[in-house]
Amino acid sequence: MGMSREILMEHLTEAFPEAEIVLTDLAGDNDHWQAEIVSPQFSGLPRVKQHQLVYAALKGKMGGELHALALKTRAP
Template identity: 80%
Template sequence: MAMTRDNLLGYLTDAFPDAEITLTDLAGDDNHWQAEIVSQKFSGLTRVKQHQLVYAALKGTMGGELHALALKTRAPSAP
């Protein structure tokens, strides 16, 4: 089973409504995604904590409906 762009984007925008999110289907199969997420929620958090927030947002779909997800996360740059 695969996860469509719309489903993945839905999970991420629900959890990070302020975020700039870029999704790339790395293999063209809806199974291997890269997500680049820029959100204020990541401010002051380590990369591990940022990624844990993303995995929590996916509500248990990692490893099942979503096979692989490469993450790039960061807080927005100060103006």
């Protein structure tokens, strides 16, 4: 099934409104994405916590509508 770029971006910008976000469809199937997110919300947080915030932003759709998401996160 997959998740469109628009829907994925909507979830991420809602959670990280001030972030720079770059999405790459790794397999051309809307099911394997890479997200590069630079957000002030990540400041002082370990990478694991940063990734947990991203997964929370997807509202339970990870592993269902969205099969794979490679993350690159950092603070500005």
